[in-house]
Every structure is written in C-alpha cells, then in structure tokens.
Amino acid sequence: MNAKKLLIVVAACLGLAACGGVDPNSPLGKRQAIFKDMLRTSEDLGGMLRGRIAFDEQRFGTDAARLDQLSRQPWQHFPQIKEGDSDSAARDDVWQRQERFQILARELEASTGQLASAAQTRPLSAQGVAPLVQKVEDNCEACHKEFRAY
Structure with missing residues (x-):
C-alpha cells in the first residue's frame, strides 16, 4: 500500500514538473537558448580578460567567432507580435518599438563582428x-536597459 502511494506522489510530481517551463521549439525557447549560449561565451571571453580564466589566444579567437555567429541569431525568433508567454523577459517595447530594437541588434552584431575580426590577428593580446569586448558588453547592456524586463 505504501509503495502505491509513493508511486502516485512521484507520478504527480513528474506531471507537475512537465507542466512548467518553456517549449524549446517555441520562438521564446529558441531565443532563450541562444541568449544563454551568448552569455556563457561572453562570460568566458570576459573571464580571460579579467584573469578568472587563463588567456588563450586560440580559444579567445574561437569564442569571439562563436559570439559573433550567435549574435546574429536570436532576432529571427522575435515574432512580429508578442506571443502569449509570460515567461519572456522582453518588455512590450520590443514589439512596440521595433525600429529601435533592430538598431540595437545591428549595433551588437557590428561590435561582435569587430571583436571576431580582431581576435583572428596574431599575436593577440588581452x-x-x-x-572591443567592453563595446560588446556595452551594446548588450544598452539593449537590456531598454527592452528587458528585470
């Protein structure tokens, strides 16, 4: 009898856990995954510059190129109108001020492109x-200040 109750409780917990979260195939899920990957990559770049991670020219160049590639991807996953998901950290301004949002996206892409190009030059110094890393970080922050709900 106790095993049966335990099985019911476990099944209920699993069922409730499955109800939450974001569909990884939804526009929100796709852009969240890209932004998380961008964050991890930029944290490693910043870590190399700030001494948290040993500076490695090869890895820095690879990560800078990856960040540049990633910076061009999330914008396609912002639909023209806001989806009904309440899990989004985007303010309504993303959809109401599309022109400004796109300008900031292009500025980020330009700064990651500059960083990726510079990171291919040898010898590479921190x-x-x-x-250039600071410029990328500043562009991220500028967009977050205007368009991200904290």
Whole structure:
C-alpha cells in the first residue's frame, strides 16, 4: 500500500514538473537558448580578460567567432507580435518599438563582428581586445536597459 502511494506522489510530481517551463521549439525557447549560449561565451571571453580564466589566444579567437555567429541569431525568433508567454523577459517595447530594437541588434552584431575580426590577428593580446569586448558588453547592456524586463 505504501509503495502505491509513493508511486502516485512521484507520478504527480513528474506531471507537475512537465507542466512548467518553456517549449524549446517555441520562438521564446529558441531565443532563450541562444541568449544563454551568448552569455556563457561572453562570460568566458570576459573571464580571460579579467584573469578568472587563463588567456588563450586560440580559444579567445574561437569564442569571439562563436559570439559573433550567435549574435546574429536570436532576432529571427522575435515574432512580429508578442506571443502569449509570460515567461519572456522582453518588455512590450520590443514589439512596440521595433525600429529601435533592430538598431540595437545591428549595433551588437557590428561590435561582435569587430571583436571576431580582431581576435583572428596574431599575436593577440588581452589589452588589444579588451576595448572591443567592453563595446560588446556595452551594446548588450544598452539593449537590456531598454527592452528587458528585470
């Protein structure tokens, strides 16, 4: 009898857990995955510049190229009208001020492109790429301030 009750409780917990979360195939799920990947990649780049991770020219160049590639992907997953998901961290302004949102997206893409190009130059120095990483971080922050709900 106890095993049966335990099985019911476990099944209920699993059922409730399956109800939450974001569909990874939805536009929201796709852009969240890209943004998380961008964050991990940029944190590693910043970590190399700030001494948290050993600076490695090859890895820095690879990660800078990856960040540039990723920076061009999430925008296609913002539908023209806001979806009904309440899990989105995007403000309504994303859909109401599309022109400004697109300008900031292009600025981010430009800064990651500059970083990726510079990161292919050898020898590569942390001091040489630090201003470019800061520019990428500033562009991320600018968009978040205007369009992300904290």
